[in-house]
Amino acid sequence: MLHNDYIMGFDTFLGNPQAVRLVRGMLASGRLPGALLLAGPDGVGKKTLALMMAKALNCERRRDDFCGECHNCRKAGEMLAAGHEDLERRRAIKDSGRRAEGLVYFDLQLIEPITRYILIEQVRQLRNIAYTRPFELRRRVLIVDQAQAVHWQAVDLLLKVLEEPPDTTTLILVCPNAFELRSTIRSRCSQIQFVPVEDAIVASLLEKEGRVNAARRALAVRAAAGSVARAKSFDLAEFDRRRKPWVDFFDAVGRAGKPADVDWRALFDSTKALTEDRESFEETLGMGYSLLSDLIYILETSDDTRITHVDLVPRFKAWAPKLGLAGLEALKEGLDEAYRSQIRNANQQLGLEALAIGLLTR
Numbered sequence: 446m447l448h449n450d451y452i453m454g455f456d457t458f459l460g461n462p463q464a465v466r467l468v469r470g471m472l473a474s475g476r477l478p479g480a481l482l483l484a485g486p487d488g489v490g491k492k493t494l495a496l497m498m499a500k501a502l503n504c505e506r507r508r509d510d511f512c513g514e515c516h517n518c519r520k521a522g523e524m525l526a527a528g529h530e531d532l533e534r535r536r537a538i539k540d541s542g543r544r545a546e547g548l549v550y551f552d553l554q555l556i557e558p559i560t561r562y563i564l565i566e567q568v569r570q571l572r573n574i575a576y577t578r579p580f581e582l583r584r585r586v587l588i589v590d591q592a593q594a595v596h597w598q599a600v601d602l603l604l605k606v607l608e609e610p611p612d613t614t615t616l617i618l619v620c621p622n623a624f625e626l627r628s629t630i631r632s633r634c635s636q637i638q639f640v641p642v643e644d645a646i647v648a649s650l651l652e653k654e655g656r657v658n659a660a661r662r663a664l665a666v667r668a669a670a671g672s673v674a675r676a677k678s679f680d681l682a683e684f685d686r687r688r689k690p691w692v693d694f695f696d697a698v699g700r701a702g703k704p705a706d707v708d709w710r711a712l713f714d715s716t717k718a719l720t721e722d723r724e725s726f727e728e729t730l731g732m733g734y735s736l737l738s739d740l741i742y743i744l745e746t747s748d749d750t751r752i753t754h755v756d757l758v759p760r761f762k763a764w765a766p767k768l769g770l771a772g773l774e775a776l777k778e779g780l781d782e783a784y785r786s787q788i789r790n791a792n793q794q795l796g797l798e799a800l801a802i803g804l805l806t807r
């Protein structure tokens with residue numbers, strides 16, 4: 446992904462208006478804290494807003510926004526593109542021990558995990574340049590994305606920079622959950638909390654993109670669960686493909702009152718289809734969990750306004766009372782067990798079949 450696709454300014458940012466207002470207020474007053482922490486769920490635009498902030502801090506024409514056209518705005522865009530290219534090149538290096546060799550950071554730099562972690566070399570480089578004047582831009586902005594992935598060996602070094610905030614540099618940490626960071630790191634940053642994007646905003650985005658037809662848009666909105674990124678990459682055909690075996694599975698289990706009534710063939714066929722795709726078994730299980738949580742919600746509240754699989758409500762209402770809370774909890778235990786056995790690389794299909802049999806012979 447290139448980072449120049451939001452050249453239009455803060456008005457194009459979707460959702461989280463309070464976070465945007467806060468940031469623009471800071472920019473307008475010229476009192477931006479030395480270190481910021483943007484925290485909140487994946488896919489809501491935390492990193493995007495951090496990058497927008499970096500441009501606004503440097504734009505020659507606007508104060509609480511950016512034009513995308515002036516020399517600095519374009520320069521910032523080039524730096525991001527070059528940084529992105531460098532990261533891709535490093536991630537492709539086979540010997541992971543050599544991926545952080547010879548790091549060069551720009552005035553605007555997005556620092557992301559090169560391996561599973563943000564390495565000590567990366568934080569060392571951050572510290573080296575944080576106290577120097579920017580070379581080309583007005584203000585240096587270093588953004589640490591996935592700050593929870595800073596390697597434990599590098600956390601103290603990062604803390605040192607936060608304890609002696611450099612006056613030439615703004616540091617922006619980005620992470621899903623602020624509590625995954627050490628409290629000493631957290632307390633040194635001004636925190637901006639993001640929330641899931643409202644359904645209405647996601648719906649209008651999907652409508653504008655026109656990839657999902659109107660009849661199924663409500664489902665896509667719920668499946669995106671407040672994530673703009675997930676909405677943008679939502680693939681309805683893939684979603685249906687992944688969901689179908691689960692629907693068959695719940696259908697077979699939900700319809701059968703007594704073991705004698707079970708259509709075992711259908712059940713085993715559906716579990717077989719579920720477990721064929723081993724590479725994405727985790728996502729497949731995630732789909733099971735999401736159906737199950739809808740079923741539990743329907744059973745407990747009879748409310749269908751907050752469920753994900755809006756198109757399945759009539760079926761949920763038929764299945765849920767038959768399975769009962771105990772049955773649904775047994776299914777959840779079964780999914781947990783399937784998840785654990787996936788980690789142990791065991792035979793997943795066997796697990797699901799045993800679960801179904803256990804459930805029906807209680």
Ligand SMILES: [Zn+2]
Nearest residue numbers: 504512515518
């Ligand atoms: Zn500009």
